[in-house]
Amino acid sequence: MKRLTHPLSIDSLKNSQPAALLLVLIALTILWYLAAFWLNSDLLIKGYERRGMTWDVSRLISDAYSMKRPLLPTPDQIGYELYKSIFETKISSKRSLVYHSGITLSSTLLGFLLGAFLGIVLAIGIVHSRTLERSLMPWVITSQTIPILAIAPMIIVVLGAMNFTGILPKAIISMYLSFFPVTIGMVKGLRAPDTLHMELLATYSASPEQTFRKLRWPSAMPYLFASLKIAIAASLVGAIVGELPTGAQGGLGSRLLSGSYYGQTIQIWSALVVAAILGSVLVALVGYFEKRVNRRMGITG
Amino acid sequence: MSMTADVFEKSDVLAEFNPPQSARKMITIEDLSLVFETNDGPVNALSHIDLAIEEGGFVSFIGPSGCGKTTLLRVIADLERPTSGTILVDGTSPEDARLNRLYGYVFQAPALFPWRTIASNCKVPLEIFGLSKELQQQKTDKYLELVGLQDFHNKFPWQLSGGMQQRASIARALSFEPQLLLMDEPFGALDEITRDHLNLELLKIWHETGKTVVFVTHSIPEAVLLSTHIVVMSPRPGRIAKIIKSPLAKKRTLADRESPEFVAVMQEVREALANDHRID
Amino acid sequence: MSMTADVFEKSDVLAEFNPPQSARKMITIEDLSLVFETNDGPVNALSHIDLAIEEGGFVSFIGPSGCGKTTLLRVIADLERPTSGTILVDGTSPEDARLNRLYGYVFQAPALFPWRTIASNCKVPLEIFGLSKELQQQKTDKYLELVGLQDFHNKFPWQLSGGMQQRASIARALSFEPQLLLMDEPFGALDEITRDHLNLELLKIWHETGKTVVFVTHSIPEAVLLSTHIVVMSPRPGRIAKIIKSPLAKKRTLADRESPEFVAVMQEVREALANDHRID
Amino acid sequence: MKHVTIILAGFVSLLLSLYLVSNYEGVYLQRPLWLTLVPVMLVGAWFSMVQLTILADNVTSKLAERFIGVMVPALFAFVLLVLWQLTVTGFSVPKVLLPAPSTILTTFVTHIDVLSKDFAQTWLKAVLVGWIIGCASGFIVALLIDGSPFLQKGFLPVGNIMSSIPIVGIAPIMVMWFGFDWQSKAAVVVIMTFFPMLVNTLAGLQARDSLHLDVLQTYACKRHQVLWYVQLPAALPFIFNALKVNSTLALIGAIVAEFFGTPIVGMGFRISTEVGRMNMDMVWATILVAALAGSISYGALALLESKLTFWHPSRRSK
């Protein structure tokens, strides 16, 4: 019994995604401007005082929102920078964020695919072999306690020596970060089937491979997608981390680095915003596949 | 996969086959006990069970709730290991019997996969046994029709009523036509008429194919109507209180229920049950 | 929480209370229909149902598997919204009745929480209603004893047999002594003797407290033994085929089953059922 | 007895390889005889692990099982270490690229004072505080969002976007805002751990059995009661998933954040500084500390999980 509501009633507004999103965005923007003023004005006042300048509030406000290297740039500054580096520059130009996103995206995706594959394979091995579970599982976990940025330059040096350059070293770092959530999630997921269902297949004397295909894999789907979402975000982080020591050969990571190196906060933030958008698009993409798979498995809503 | 073909060839042969007079034992259980260890002490689920089931027999387990019927059936199916005693299924260990895909099992709960439609659920064993797509479709159609779910092929389990789910799980167990049927209260969730109908269908299948059936039920008339032997169990520790051999002819109809022999057997079962009853 | 106190005061009063002669309606259903939308077309689960249930009545729904009994019970319990038609429970909407904690519901499946022991499962509603710890313990002890699970307080649901789980869920529904009991095949998984015992206990409770009971069953004798009214339903679209008023006295015993009136009512129900039966 | 012989054989092959390593002269890699011993060692160790596993599954004593449970991964690690040592010494890999495990161990022992100061700075302050705040806020936001479709619609996309911001970008900003000390690292950890917790908790809260929800509906439960009685228990496995993943993420985050400015103490500081000084043994000793801390915290969480989710099908059936 669905209640009918007027298309413009409060109720319908309450249930509309764009309205909710808009409200949240407006609230965030206001907060952002306030925070920018709060953070930047501190810096400005210090500067004024050092130089013994006189100042008033209106000057402070206008300065806080138009600093060249603010502590926190305003959304409009970032927006303008984004506009400049996305629409006003040729995509093939090294000053275009689209160009850099492309570089990062390619190693992210490659790393994600490798990582998801490795993660699933490891999980399958662990679920099916007690020996692997006992021997490998603790080291899968330990592997993640090794700080990747510490070994990233080494990986890049070693791979570089083996003449692997370009996106592969970065993709390997991405893989290193992204295989883990997949392994952990899938080990759990592949063990999620109902005892009764497992027993049912035992009565058919189904082979491990059949049990896997018919039962373990489908029951692991919710776990798989939850971990893939984390993995793809991790993969992006890996690609960007990988771009730091690869010696500024392009990509969002090197934009972040050089922005950071030259104190260009606006540049850092616009690279961050692009990275964030890229990340959420990737997560949404995984979510899209999840919905499709769910629909095929009869799960709606 | 060769196993599968075997199972099917065999059952095709069996389709023209009359129940054997031979007394070859399908299941032999000797001095079998089973104890569950739980957080609060051991539970004696089965204790010193001795039982022999002939090939082609139809044996019902009946007894108070919690007396170990399901556990015994699970032991036969190699889903539970006995703590002591021996058991042979078709002359081999339960494990080998299971690996030979000797039996079909209907669980007390439907145990359907929520991500598959009803028809697709029915096909699970057929896919596993490697049947051709056509044969899968044919068997599925046949047995879903038998249980009256012909209109529900494309529904998901949670779109079905409890009884319908149970019927789907029966169709699934019948679909690959196993030698031995292990059924745990298969008709418990069904109304009388549907139940009668399925009782007759089961009798017909049993009769025509010479399968061995081990059947758990709470309904005394049902047990009497279907079985060649009725095993009355008593609870904690689960023991066999009495084994009642049915004097009824192999071929039965619903009308038999009015016969004096039938009523006499019912009475016997009821007494055996009441004798040792305790609710727990 | 004040609600809870209310529920309990009321039922305490009712403990000394004899079934009212008044014809106050507990449930009134008028022209109610329910259609499920599924991936492959709509399913007419209920169609033009008219039904009135008096306070203190004991009404059984009986009908072929899949005819809509569960769905109708769920509509009364506000777990399903009808597509059209009206329904009043205790003079209010089903939602208000639910929010007033008017009824206890026994589901077709046990629905116990696997992370809680049996006793602790029983306490869930009591905790939610804010009863004191002592009262919780007292009620739990009482009703677990009633269903014969006194020795299984500390077991987890997956350590119990199917029938035992079902009994635990009955104890859980009884434990908070609701005004209205909605029971979906509560005794389906039980053996005859346990079932008889629980039938009598239920009759006793009903008799002593003047509760209204709506009861789904597949057993014709059970329906006749317990009910003041038997609602026979027929399938797709789910309709009420016949409502049979029992001529039996309010106070009943198992011996009543031998009486000619009883047999006559059974016959009437059986005919009504057979009349419109189709398996699906 | 078969087990014992095979396990013994495995150990013998391991001892043999250990002998190889300790008597390193730089020549054996040229000799095919020595080289063939490596696969023998691998196969021997694998069989030992298989047999140990079988033994562990059949042994009755809890203590013995636990002991074997430690032995198997230890054996695995031992094999890896031997291979590592063999490669490094056998192929004369420069020390500035990769030191031998033996060197790392020595450095670990001799520099334990520096390492423990770094550990206190990074783990006890930044990681612990950040992890707690991050997990708690992810959990709370998940609860809020799960209950309100409006918030879900409004915040989830924004939350998604914000949580995809890479740490390497956040770290310098956090240093800018929260200073050089551990607070800025904790802030990075908070941001890093938030998203996995949010995603997992949301998935967990939605993993409840609809029948269980129906039961609670009949009791006219309040939302918080539904949470407490059904959703939280059902979400526990998911929540622990996030807690565990986060415990490792937090450590990485804190260490990475220290690359962007820190007082001159901390594990990240140590790593980045000693790389520049070519003291790779110190770098790896710090990594060893990180690995130990991470594994122990992960293990502790796993233990707690198995205590709390004993009822879950994945634990009930072996």
Add this chain to the structure above:
Amino acid sequence: TLTCSALAASMSQAADPLTLQLKWVTQAQFAGYYVALEKGFYEDEDLDMTIKPGGPDIAPPQVIAGGGADVIVEWMPAALASREKGLPLVNIGQIFNKSGMMLTCLKSSGIEKPMDVKDKTLGVWFFGNEYPFLAWMSKMAIATDGSEGGVTVLKQGFNVDPIFQGQADCVSTMVYNEYGQVLDGGLMPSELTVFSYQEQGVAMLEDGLYTTEDKLKDSAMVDKLARFLKASVKGWEWVANNPEEAAEIVLEYDDTGAQTLEHQVRMAKAVAKLIEGNSKGVGYLDPAAYDRTVEVLMSGDSSPVITTKPSGAWTHDIYEKSGL
């Protein structure tokens, strides 16, 4: 450029390949090499050059140890430290004659002369760049552990923000790079006190060219390196004369697209000053300067960077073979 690169590709088969690993990202600090590449000086010497930019966590000695480069740009302290750690790096040519590193302090913090840094917070670069600073503190006998009368040291990140945000009283700067950023940030020279390590007498040789001993045993490699040195020095001389154009060339090679021309021009001009003043011209390692560096490195009383006087850490062979 298409024909250009096609030409380069066809020629590269004949030319000898050589890889150079830089110490930092693409910037005018390395203008000489980029100019030599762009202007075809390497090509003229029949070299097929690959220039690998560095980054914050790239240690060039590691790269050369791993076989990823034939020659690296490195600072002498780091190179000598590596040598002592078992990687025998050898200086084959010194590019920068003067040190460009300095500590830039706020006058408003009360810092006028070196001893004023006591009890102040200082931003210092680590990753092997901390040796001159430590030597200076050791020379003045100031503790660096934050104790009373000592200094509090921060590991400075990639930029000079701490001085603006009040997190540090002094920050490390390179005269050709970060110092400019401090000025860009709005601080005026009059507000700053600058301590150049060169003037404080703890200067160490900065950008030089290093390779490994075993490479020097290979005469073909020696020949290549000599040609490389010759072309590179030619590039540097070109930079000294045309800093503005050099900056443009560097900008073209910057893959991040983040550098600004203005800043690179300033850097090129500043760097041009650092390569000046060598008695024998760019590329010649002055043994006296080498000895001074070694002396400072070994003087740290608590933890000297190197413990034994290195030998064979430099050679003039290449310089001589190059005919400069």
